[in-house]
Amino acid sequence: MxxxxxxxxxxxxxxxxxxxxxxxxxxxxxxxxxxxxxxxxxxxxxxxxxxxxxxxxxxxxxxxxxxxxxxxxxxxxxxxxxxxxxxxxxxxxxxxxxxxxxxxxxxxxxxxPRHLPDAVREHVFTLQTLADYRKLRALAAQGGNVLIIGGSFIGAEMACALAQQPGVRVDMLFPGPGPLAQMLPLPLSLLLAERFREHGIHLRPEDRAVRIEATDKGSRVLTERGQVLEADWILAGVGxxxxxxxxxxxxxxxxxxxxxxxxxxxxxxxxxxxxxxxxxxxxxxxxxxxxxxxxxxxxxxxxxxxxxAGAETPFTHQSMFFSDLLDIGFEAVGRLSSRLETFVDMPADYRQGTAYYLQGGLVRGVLLWNNWDRVEAARALIAAKQRLGPSELRGRLR
Ligand SMILES: Cc1cc2nc3c(=O)[nH]c(=O)nc-3n(C[C@H](O)[C@H](O)[C@H](O)COP(=O)(O)OP(=O)(O)OC[C@H]3O[C@@H](n4cnc5c(N)ncnc54)[C@H](O)[C@@H]3O)c2cc1C
Structure with missing residues (x-):
């Protein structure tokens, strides 16, 4: 030993x-x-x-x-x-x-990665490792119809990536009104949905898979709303x-x-x-x-x-996260949940700005939407634990 x-x-x-x-x-x-x-x-x-x-x-x-x-x-x-x-x-x-x-x-x-219950495994893939990526890359090189199940990060990012591969048609099935709906304020999720459609991604929102069957060519998915979707292969991004x-x-x-x-x-x-x-x-x-x-x-x-190694120091870092989807990139700090009250400080086209996530008037999370170099300021705002209303937040992290 x-x-x-x-x-x-x-x-x-x-x-x-x-x-x-x-x-x-x-x-x-x-x-x-x-x-x-x-x-x-x-x-x-x-x-x-x-x-x-x-x-x-x-x-x-x-x-x-x-x-x-x-x-x-x-x-x-x-x-x-x-x-x-x-x-x-x-x-x-x-x-x-x-x-x-x-x-x-x-x-x-x-x-x-979580698996879909009862899924026919040989046509349903997940993405977590380099080996998974290589497998998906080889499949995508053959072209064909891909169904993505899940509208969160992996599903949304892979819809964008696959839609840009020659000969690949992408359908995306997810429970919310638009991609990342569980964390984005509704107008931003809907803006993403619009941009995805413009890039040829076939969205199937507000629905979920109830059964997956093997076919001669690949898979058939039956959904809660009665859709029947045929795909050569499926990518599941369900947590x-x-x-x-x-x-x-x-x-x-x-x-x-x-x-x-x-x-x-x-x-x-x-x-x-x-x-x-x-x-x-x-x-x-x-x-x-x-x-x-x-x-x-x-x-x-x-x-x-x-x-x-002996530092004995408490962990005080507030983690940030990021994603890139087509021409939209964002960074975020704190708790982002569409169940929290939000204040969206952006022009009407929602192309750039900040969304604040509030609980009892306190800022719990900050989303910086095409808005760069503001992460430290966002961390400071959350740590200050002040009660702030729209008039105090407007223009603060632009
Ligand atoms: C496709 C993809 C895209 C992502 N994109 C983003 C992004 O844009 N922004 C962002 O903020 N985050 C992103 N993430 C999340 C980020 O990569 C993870 O949060 C991060 O990798 C977590 O690091 P970790 O070391 O905890 O776990 P991992 O990176 O998953 O590493 C854990 C390792 O432990 C190994 N392991 C498991 N069990 C055992 C065992 N019993 N014995 C030995 N080894 C074991 C696993 O094989 C794995 O290699 C992404 C994740 C994925 C999968």
């Missing part, structure tokens, strides 16, 4: 950021990253954007090169998932039967399930993710969690949050790594 001072399960963005955080404070301690994928850590946002649109190549998406990892003296054990954690004995066992001892442990296993089994089986506190305190330490001393998997107290409001975004993985990973 090999022993490491720091063991990191999950060679994704949070795991890589944690290794960085450890090395900021401890140059000597031994560090091992265990990864279930064959790839060293890479950035996932290009899988649904830049790689499709020719803005990035596969070799551009890795967090670090092999020589960088060597220079940092961080070892990688890839293509072998951790299957058992013994917190008391301080060991982790992998699928291939390897056992590793640890001083401190980070759980950074992210999540896995992520945090990978909690390993922690749960080991007796750690788990609900929606692995519960950690403000230092990102789990219910077991010396075991931390970060990234998509971590459920931690919101730095401003204190309520438990689990965030599935790039900046959160970087920040929680680095902070957890530093705390594993």
């Amino acid at each position: 090999a022993d490491y001072d720091y063991l990191i399960i999950g060679a994704g963005l949070a795991g890589a950021s944690a290794a960085q955080g450890i090395r900021e404070l401890d140059r000597q301690g031994s560090v091992l990253l265990i990864g279930g994928e064959p790839e060293p850590p890479y950035h996932r946002p290009p899988l649904s954007k830049g790689l499709w649109l020719g803005k990035k190549r596969e070799e551009d998406i890795y967090v670090k090169t092999a020589p960088d990892w060597q220079a940092m003296d961080v070892a990688l054990h890839l293509n072998d998932a951790a299957v058992e954690l013994d917190p008391g004995g301080r060991t982790v066992t992998t699928a291939q039967g390897r056992r590793f001892g640890f001083g401190k442990l980070l759980l950074a296993m992210g999540g896995k 992520l399930e945090p990978n909690t089994a390993l922690a749960g089986n080991a007796g750690l506190r788990v609900d929606d993710g692995v519960r950690v305190d403000a230092h990102l330490q789990s219910s077991h001393p010396g075991i931390y969690a970060a990234g998509d998997l971590a459920n931690y107290p919101d730095p401003v409001w204190g309520d438990a949050v689990r965030i599935e975004h790039w900046d959160n993985a970087v920040a929680t990973g680095r902070a957890a790594g530093r705390n594993m």
Whole structure:
């Protein structure tokens, strides 16, 4: 059995950021990253954007090169998932039967895409890994009809990416009135719907799949409203399930993710969690949050790594997130839910501006719509916890 001072399960963005955080404070301690994928850590946002649109190549998406990892003296054990954690004995066992001892442990296993119930799996795909991207890329190269199920980030971004591939027809089926309707104020979701249609995407809003059947050519989807949709293949973007089994089986506190305190330490001393998997107290409001975004993985990973190396610093970063859809790009901070009251500070064409998400008059979230370099100001506004009305908000973050 090999022993490491720091063991990191999950060679994704949070795991890589944690290794960085450890090395900021401890140059000597031994560090091992265990990864279930064959790839060293890479950035996932290009899988649904830049790689499709020719803005990035596969070799551009890795967090670090092999020589960088060597220079940092961080070892990688890839293509072998951790299957058992013994917190008391301080060991982790992998699928291939390897056992590793640890001083401190980070759980950074992210999540896995939810599957549609009863879906015929051979024609229904999801997108989370580089291997998934390569599979979808090969399918798209053959042209044909693709049905995207789900109107959230993966569904919306992939509709845009696939609609730009020659010979591909895209239909998109989702429950809301427009893409990203669960987080955008209605006029912005409807603006996206209009832009998607202009780009040849066939939208099927306010509906959901109830049955998926295999056909000679591909799949047939029957919907709640009685539509019958034929597709060569289906891409499902219906959410992520945090990978909690390993922690749960080991007796750690788990609900929606692995519960950690403000230092990102789990219910077991010396075991931390970060990234998509971590459920931690919101730095401003204190309520438990689990965030599935790039900046959160970087920040929680680095902070957890530093705390594993002795920093003992509470996590205070307010995560931001971003997306690009056709000619619309946005950044956002805080809680964005179309269930909150919103104040949309934009001209009538909704092409550029800010939307504020309010709860009891307090700003809980800020959406910066084609509106750049305002993230810090948005964070400060949320942290100020002031009661602000439209007249005070108008023009504030333009
Ligand atoms: C297609 C796509 C596009 C995205 N675009 C954006 C975007 O535009 N903006 C944004 O803010 N966010 C975006 N995200 C989200 C962002 O990429 C994630 O929030 C981030 O990658 C989370 O990092 P993580 O390290 O927590 O998890 P991951 O990056 O998922 O890494 C977890 C790793 O752990 C491994 N693992 C799981 N179980 C085990 C185990 N038992 N043993 C060993 N290894 C294991 C997994 O294989 C995986 O490699 C996107 C995500 C995807 C999939």
